[in-house]
Amino acid sequence: MTSEEQRRTQRNNLQFRYNMTPEQFKVLCDKYQGRCWICLRRPKLKQVDHDHACCPDRRSCGKCVRGILCTTCNNKLLGQVCQETKRGKAHAIMVLERGIRYLNGEL
Numbered sequence: 839m840t841s842e843e844q845r846r847t848q849r850n851n852l853q854f855r856y857n858m859t860p861e862q863f864k865v866l867c868d869k870y871q872g873r874c875w876i877c878l879r880r881p882k883l884k885q886v887d888h889d890h891a892c893c894p895d896r897r898s899c900g901k902c903v904r905g906i907l908c909t910t911c912n913n914k915l916l917g918q919v920c921q922e923t924k925r926g927k928a929h930a931i932m933v934l935e936r937g938i939r940y941l942n943g944e945l
């Protein structure tokens with residue numbers, strides 16, 4: 839693929855899945871200098887995270903895009919540990935808050 843084709847593919851994917859332009863994607867990436875918004879590592883593959891309470895599918899309406907995450911934070915932390923997709927945002931926040939309290943020796 840030429841870089842022009844790659845750009846077009848990226849544009850189509852972003853538009854199709856997140857209702858987002860490459861320019862909007864770049865703004866999100868630049869917020870933490872290309873790092874994952876949660877763990878601040880520099881992921882090879884950046885994932886656009888959206889609120890599944892709004893759009894339960896893999897596609898987002900664009901309004902519920904939350905930020906840029908690495909695959910570990912998106913799939914393992916939010917998906918598996920917090921079970922956000924399955925049990926909702928309030929449950930995910932409860933798990934994270936208890937995690938903090940646990941590390942602080944408060945539980």
Ligand SMILES: [Zn+2]
Binds near residue numbers: 875879
């Ligand atoms: Zn991360």
Ligand SMILES: [Zn+2]
Binds near residue numbers: 892893902903
């Ligand atoms: Zn949505």
